Amino acid sequence: MIVRSYQALKGTERRVDSDGWTSVRLLLKNDGMGFSFHITTIYAGAELKMHYQNHLEAVYCISGKGSIEDLETGVKHEIKPGVIYALDKHDRHILRAETEMTMACAFNPPVTGKEVHDESGAYPADEEAA
Numbered sequence: 001m002i003v004r005s006y007q008a009l010k011g012t013e014r015r016v017d018s019d020g021w022t023s024v025r026l027l028l029k030n031d032g033m034g035f036s037f038h039i040t041t042i043y044a045g046a047e048l049k050m051h052y053q054n055h056l057e058a059v060y061c062i063s064g065k066g067s068i069e070d071l072e073t074g075v076k077h078e079i080k081p082g083v084i085y086a087l088d089k090h091d092r093h094i095l096r097a098e099t100e101m102t103m104a105c106a107f108n109p110p111v112t113g114k115e116v117h118d119e120s121g122a123y124p125a126d127e128e129a130a
């Protein structure tokens with residue numbers, strides 16, 4: 001069994017900071033769960049264009065308010081506490097935070113913790129998993 005605390009991990013290398021967001025990775029690939037699990041804070045006013053070509057991601061909004069735009073269709077959805085979005089088609093999207101948002105995110109395949117977004121807003125495929 002793995003038991004961990006967000007409070008304990010947020011001051012360690014499991015916290016990753018980037019433009020407009022910070023994320024604490026509570027579960028990573030080497031935990032062997034088949035997915036990774038992150039608590040991500042999106043800063044107020046952030047506009048994040050992303051395209052996870054190598055991963056599926058589900059994101060549940062715990063707090064805050066914003067929107068997600070599907071860049072294939074142009075459709076926008078309101079994101080608020082209780083709403084989940086799942087990028088089941090590796091959907092190109094823009095996440096906009098009106099206020100600071102706290103999100104719980106699961107990635108399949110799991111991220112290793114070393115990834116950074118490339119210019120297309122993707123994380124690279126895990127070479128070891130191929």
Ligand code: 9YT
Nearest residue numbers: 021023038040059103105
């Ligand atoms: C909501 C979202 O996808 N934000 C980007 C960061 C990502 N959740 C991560 O790497 O933890």
